[in-house]
Amino acid sequence: MGKFLYAPEIAKLGHVALVSADLEKSLSFFRDTIGLEETEVVDGVHYLRAWGDFEHHTLSIKAGSTSYIDHIGWRTKRREDVATFAKLLEDAGTEVRWIQAGEEVAQGEAIRFELPSGHRFELYYDMEKTPADESRKSVLKNQTYKSWAKGVSPRRIDHVNLQTSHDNAEIVKYLQEALGFKLREYFVNPDDVQVASWLSVTNLVHDVAIMSTPRSKEPNEMHHIAYWLDNSQDLLRAADILCEADVQFVGPGKHGISQAMYIYVKDPGSGLRLEIFTNGYLIFEPDWEPIKWTYEEYLKNGSAYWGDRRRDDVDRDAQVKELLRS
Incomplete structure (x- = not known):
């Protein structure tokens, strides 16, 4: 350096x-x-x-x-x-x-x-840790607000997923070399070209993901942001809340990559996709080797391990496109 x-x-x-x-x-x-x-x-x-x-x-x-x-x-x-x-x-x-x-x-x-x-x-680096006002403050000193006060009530922000028409490997190289991100998992298309990658600076499988697709009209689009729920029961509760609010969503399901459970829902004001996210695994190994998924492996188990995958398995490619589309 x-x-x-x-x-x-x-x-x-x-x-x-x-x-x-x-x-x-x-x-x-x-x-x-x-x-x-x-x-x-x-x-x-x-x-x-x-x-x-x-x-x-x-x-x-x-x-x-x-x-x-x-x-x-x-x-x-x-x-x-x-x-x-x-x-x-x-x-x-x-x-x-x-x-x-x-x-x-x-x-x-x-x-x-x-x-x-x-x-x-x-x-x-510097950001105020603003205390909650008394009416919303948690009795727990290690928590900011009262939990479950309203709505789905996620605990924290989790990750972002960037969508782009740009070369995936080039962006990944930049994140690694310029910013210190570590590549955790990735998948390739039928021509063995890297098209999606999951990277992190923490023990999470991904703090950021990069999805490269010709469906992107611009190179700097956003696929989704994600907020974290504590467990799978919270995710099922979220599904009920979204149904009561008459908001359409995709899920619940489980990803093979990250092994996390998810619901995808769009903000009706901006069109931004939100992922409500839970479970998954953490990485502690300092010598972690990035996991490669082939296109066929990704279609079978990588994206939708269960939940939204079609029960008859007739058209998994269409299901993946549904999960990845803008």
Whole structure:
């Protein structure tokens, strides 16, 4: 690393900044149906988090003429890592923009830059851990809000899944070499070309996934964001809540990759897909070797291990497209 005494590191996924073409519908969905707590509203931007999230926000929503993801925030392990990443990224030819403290509410100094696909990432360290007001505060000192206060009520943000028309291997290489992500699982198409990858900086199977598909109209689309539920019973409860709200969804089912259970549901305001996510496995081995799935293996067990896969197994390819479509 040259003159640097240590390699800068990303600690975890921090937040997603959503712009919605129908703000009221998005707020109704995320606040009331999903049950995220609103921290505050500043200059038309609504800041939300799950009941177990400690930082000021894990999702922000503001109105726009169209819907899109403005940026995805990642917290570094050390305050000085932000500047170190900036230096390394610039030396490697990445254009970096500095975000001054307070420019994003409750957040300290940060940098923003784009992946080769055009997805905009933000790196920061300082973020206020805003306490909940007394009416919503948990009696548990190690928890922010009362759990199960409303809606689906996920515990925390979990991961993001980026969709792109860009070369998958190139984005994965950038995430690995520039940002320190580790490749955990991936699958290839019938021509043995890598088209989907799951990477992490934590013990999770993925903090970020990359899906490359010709169905993407742009190289920097979002497939979904995910919030975590504690167990499978919570996921079944979520299905009931979504049915009562007359919201269509895909699932419940279980992925082979990650071994996690899921429900996919779309925000009616922005069209953003949300995955409600639970179970799965953790990775502790320092010498983990990325797991490769062939196209046939992925169709059979990788995406929908059970749940949404067709009972007669006639058209698994169509089912995979259903799970991956925009």
